[in-house]
Amino acid sequence: MSDLAGKTALVTGASRGIGRATAERLAGDGALVAVHYGADAAAAAQVVAGIEEAGGRAFAVGARLGVPGDVDTLFDGVSAGLDKHGDGEVKLDILVNNAGIMGGAAPEHTGPEQFDELVAVNAKAPFFLIQRVLPIMPDGGRVINISSGLTRVANPQEIAYAMTKAAVEMLALHYAKYLGPRGITVNSVAPGITRNGDPAFGVPEAVAQMAALSAFNRVGEPADIADVVGFLASDEARWITGAFLDATGGTLAG
Template identity: 65%
Template sequence: MTSTLNDKTALVTGSSRGIGRASALGLAREGALVAVHYGRDKQAARETVDLIEKDGGRAFAVGAELGTPGAVDQLFHQLEAGLREHTGETALDILVNNAAATTLGDAPEEVSAEQIDEIFAVNAKAPFLLVQRALGLIPDGGRIINISSAVTRRAVPPQIVYAMSKGALDQLTLHLARHLAPRQITVNSVLPGITDNGSAVFQIPEAREQMSQLSAFKRLGEPEEVANVVVFLATDRARWITGASLDATGGSLLG
């Protein structure tokens, strides 16, 4: 445990696995109290909390299925209760918008209107509503970190709707960075490349090899490598960075 985020509080959405879990662990190791959000898998979120506590950190779980009616209110009801229980107040210093939904590799011609609505509800609308709700809790000097994607910079037709939604998230970063600058609140995006989040596809050797070739280092990214960028942006060391999109792709965008 270190102390760069002592007395800070954080909410990481979608932190029951992958980049979200690694980010929650990283923030807790720096001293932050972390609200571990999950959509459906309460047990996985509990495992994240247990990992943090075994490491000497502090955390609690909050559950809400983002993209559904009332989810933001449900999440913040639990968040504020948890913050009061642990700190006596409801200040939220760091918000990490990580939770996301993705398409299943459908060709653009095959994407339904319902799929578009579902993806945008989770990846674009929910982060906007979360920030909107959180601004009453975030003190001056706070941090908002949006997890975007390398597909906003690279053409991947089967991921067109996902890419569009993450492009919208990048616009949220840009405009909020200007809007919140008078309060010294920084807003930044992190762009991961292909990162091994434990999904079934990463267990297939041929798929791993093919995906590895996209990185300049010819390997897959690890969640902790992206989380390190998130943690950096959450600290005072990144106070002069705002409105930025940080490439955490392992050189996948170099061409």
């Protein structure tokens, strides 16, 4: 409970799945965590309660991403939470851009409105969240963006989604160069097939097919990704920046 003692973190999309596991991991390492949610306040409150029961510190903050004023709404909540639960200083040491939506439509069925929403939530919001956090991020901070293995493996049902995740990877590459003088690292983590509450994970035959794509012959668990994020948030990862970390369980190995 000392690696991230005194640190503060914001994890977007933290009411479930990878985001929830990441919030729990960072809080377990000692950080005060802002648990962001888009719509499910009850789920976020449950995450906060679990963290506190385990001896950690967290607070929930709600904001729908991908709409006008989203970043302002989110950071108003984050600032208020840090002021209330923090140590008297409004600062953010760690930003995890995890929130995202998938497309799930063939290219010919992807309309402009759906495309614009994917871009707004998955690419635009992370860009402006980074922009907004930099004035309150101390030197030596951490920005970790959740990308996808679909930037390396084709899935025609998710072309637009994959495009937005490729954009997220560019945030890491170029911001890493820009923020290097401040000792702030910026990296991308790419999950593969990870258990996320989708009904398909309750079908044994489907799980077996998905598991076969991994070198370990299993599907990923949210904690598998959260542990990678936890490492990148730590001081041990101080020499890693602008990187793409394959966290697909060997799915990209072919």
